[in-house]
Amino acid sequence: MSEIKLKATRDGFGEAMLQLGKDNPQVVALCADLSDSLRLSEFKKNFPSRYIECGVAEQNMMSVGAGLALSEKIPFIASFAVFNPGRNLDQLRVATYSGLNIKVVGGYAGFGNGGDGATHQAFEDLAIMSSLPKMTVLVPADADQALGLTLLASQIVGPCYLRLGRVDLEPLSKFGALPKIEIGQAQVLKKGQDLSIFATGLMVQEALKAALELEKIGMSVEVLNFHTIKPLDRQAIIKSSQKTNAVIVAAEHDINSGLTSLVAQSLAQAMGQEIKEPVALESIGMNNTFGESANNQDLLKKYHFNYLEIINKAKLVLNKKKRLSL
Amino acid sequence: MPADYKSVSKAAWQIRQDILKMIYHAQSGHPGGSLGMTDVFAALFVGKLLRYDPKRPTWDKRDYLFLSNGHISPVLYATLAKVGYFPKEELLTFRQLNSRLQGHPHFTFNPKHRLPGVENSSGPLGQGLSQAAGMAIALKMDQKKNKVFCLMSDGEQQEGQIWEAYQFIIHHKLNNLIGIIDYNQIQISGVTKDVMSLGNLKLKLMSFGFKVLEMDAHDFENIFQKIEQAKLEKQNTIILAHSIPGKGVSFMEKDYRWHGRVPSESEYQQAIKELAIKEKNLV
Numbered sequence: 001m002s003e004i005k006l007k008a009t010r011d012g013f014g015e016a017m018l019q020l021g022k023d024n025p026q027v028v029a030l031c032a033d034l035s036d037s038l039r040l041s042e043f044k045k046n047f048p049s050r051y052i053e054c055g056v057a058e059q060n061m062m063s064v065g066a067g068l069a070l071s072e073k074i075p076f077i078a079s080f081a082v083f084n085p086g087r088n089l090d091q092l093r094v095a096t097y098s099g100l101n102i103k104v105v106g107g108y109a110g111f112g113n114g115g116d117g118a119t120h121q122a123f124e125d126l127a128i129m130s131s132l133p134k135m136t137v138l139v140p141a142d143a144d145q146a147l148g149l150t151l152l153a154s155q156i157v158g159p160c161y162l163r164l165g166r167v168d169l170e171p172l173s174k175f176g177a178l179p180k181i182e183i184g185q186a187q188v189l190k191k192g193q194d195l196s197i198f199a200t201g202l203m204v205q206e207a208l209k210a211a212l213e214l215e216k217i218g219m220s221v222e223v224l225n226f227h228t229i230k231p232l233d234r235q236a237i238i239k240s241s242q243k244t245n246a247v248i249v250a251a252e253h254d255i256n257s258g259l260t261s262l263v264a265q266s267l268a269q270a271m272g273q274e275i276k277e278p279v280a281l282e283s284i285g286m287n288n289t290f291g292e293s294a295n296n297q298d299l300l301k302k303y304h305f306n307y308l309e310i311i312n313k314a315k316l317v318l319n320k321k322k323r324l325s326l
Numbered sequence: 327m328p329a330d331y332k333s334v335s336k337a338a339w340q341i342r343q344d345i346l347k348m349i350y351h352a353q354s355g356h357p358g359g360s361l362g363m364t365d366v367f368a369a370l371f372v373g374k375l376l377r378y379d380p381k382r383p384t385w386d387k388r389d390y391l392f393l394s395n396g397h398i399s400p401v402l403y404a405t406l407a408k409v410g411y412f413p414k415e416e417l418l419t420f421r422q423l424n425s426r427l428q429g430h431p432h433f434t435f436n437p438k439h440r441l442p443g444v445e446n447s448s449g450p451l452g453q454g455l456s457q458a459a460g461m462a463i464a465l466k467m468d469q470k471k472n473k474v475f476c477l478m479s480d481g482e483q484q485e486g487q488i489w490e491a492y493q494f495i496i497h498h499k500l501n502n503l504i505g506i507i508d509y510n511q512i513q514i515s516g517v518t519k520d521v522m523s524l525g526n527l528k529l530k531l532m533s534f535g536f537k538v539l540e541m542d543a544h545d546f547e548n549i550f551q552k553i554e555q556a557k558l559e560k561q562n563t564i565i566l567a568h569s570i571p572g573k574g575v576s577f578m579e580k581d582y583r584w585h586g587r588v589p590s591e592s593e594y595q596q597a598i599k600e601l602a603i604k605e606k607n608l609v
Contacts, residue, residue, distance in 0.1 A: 028467075049467060052463060052498075054494065055490075055493065055494070055497070057487075057490035057493065059452075059453075059456070059486070059490060060456045060487055060490035060491050061456075062456075063453045063454075063455075063456030063457045063459075063487070063491075064456050064459050064460035064463065064491075064494065065460060066446075066453075066456075066457050066460055067392075067446075067456065067457040067458060067459060067460015067461040067462070067463070067464065068460040068461070068463065068464050069460075070433070070445065070460065070461055070464075071460070071461050071464035071468075073464050073467075090450050090453075091450075091453055091456070091487070093450075094449070094450060094453055095447075097432065098432070098433045098434055098435075098446070098447045099434055099435065099436065
């Protein structure tokens with residue numbers, strides 16, 4: 001049996017950019033002195049006139065990207081998520097106000113930058129991005145999906161955010177056949193009756209692992225991949241929650257914003273309308289805390305970003321569900 | 327005054343009256359910088375220092391004017407209307423509900439909401455120069471000859487992003503971009519050197535690698551000469567436009583309090599009167 005190659009979502013992005021370099025002459029890349037980290041070195045080598053080095057100046061980079069979009073280029077504006085959009089939100093906001101066709105690439109999001117510590121670990125980027133009008137927010141769950149979503153991002157007209165990680169992951173295809181990716185549509189990766197897990201990013205495969213374990217003890221688990229945070233697939237949330245009445249949201253992000261709060265809002269708004277019965281909810285994410293330095297695996301373990309925590313939460317949420325149905 | 331400049335100057339005095347009408351009607355807006363930059367705008371558009379065609383606002387051979395200090399939008403809008411981008415009546419929708427004339431300029435590709443002649447969204451200071459640099463690098467990539475002008479304020483030079491942009495422009499040799507700084511020495515809460523001194527702005531720019539031209543922003547012969555010179559320069563060029571904020575209205579001139587203040591009814595009447603007299607007495 002050949003060994004499965006582990007790849008990070010940034011690798012899929014780099015491959016997609018090479019492909020776009022060949023296929024779409026309007027595509028340009030901007031980077032703030034991080035072309036290796038963002039996997040843009042090959043693009044830079046192959047398309048030097050379309051790679052725009054911006055130096056360590058992320059605010060200028062964002063507005064330069066806006067200027068390129070005004071000339072109808074398709075700029076991919078890349079840096080670490082803590083700076084992009086963390087540092088250049090004002091510039092991004094003005095570009096988004098114009099509805100410009102910019103693609104913002106936030107690298108090393110979540111714990112991707114383990115050793116560098118909290119200053120380099122973004123857990124608020126999805127909150128920032130999903131609060132901007134007209135923005136499309138994408139979070140690939142593996143390298144293949146990063147490739148696919150990058151290509152799709154180049155095809156939609158308008159501002160778009162692509163959240164990338166650095167942690168090497170197994171391909172989702174290892175867990176079974178995958179539905180086609182379409183922006184704005186959650187992927188149902190596994191169907192089940194007792195519990196729904198709504199996951200994004202690297203938590204998707206943890207959700208699948210958890211589902212396999214929970215099935216061993218007789219539980220039927222549904223797993224949805226929210227690779228699009230905005231526009232959010234509310235129908236998928238409602239449909240699955242109505243069936244299972246128990247939901248775990250798992251995202252490598254702050255839980256007081258981002259996917260967790262968006263799901264909670266969707267559920268609360270649907271109660272008494274599409275949703276007739278109460279739904280129990282638990283979530284996994286950073287809760288009112290910054291990260292710290294360590295290797296990625298230790299951090300993911302300490303802050304509970306793994307399938308074991310999903311199993312723990314499954315017990316909690318199913319107890320809640322039981323109490324609600326009494 | 328030579329005949330060429332006279333018609334531009336006359337247009338400038340009319341634009342100034344339109345600026346005050348808009349601000350007075352909206353009961354908000356920024357007269358100081360708008361009146362101070364009117365002669366430069368009139369020279370660019372009425373005097374055709376810019377290549378443009380109001381009948382074809384998206385003409386691919388046009389020069390681009392990026393306004394970075396978006397709060398002087400009244401001078402941009404009044405000038406665009408003056409040269410026929412849109413009907414002059416629309417000026418009175420400035421800062422009103424459902425208007426294309428937002429307090430700070432709004433660019434959109436959506437033809438329903440797009441105000442012809444506006445090339446960029448601005449307002450938060452310090453961004454326009456970078457946007458202009460993005461346009462300039464795109465034009466270079468496509469081997470196009472269009473020029474990009476970016477109009478900034480001096481107070482805006484306090485933003486760090488401006489200096490990131492200067493660095494970028496020099497590094498990427500974007501000599502198709504001409505920066506014009508409204509060097510009027512005031513900002514919202516006082517005289518610039520008291521609020522946050524810019525030091526020797528000219529020397530700073532030169533040390534970044536720019537050629538710096540100085541221009542009297544109220545002398546048409548000088549405006550035409552300096553902007554034409556900048557267009558021919560191979561070196562990256564910034565023009566320091568020495569202007570008088572509130573130019574043309576006796577009680578507004580050089581007074582920072584008129585950066586963003588609306589005149590009372592009597593002040594408004596007096597200001598319009600003064601401007602109309604200047605228009606009429608033009609020699």
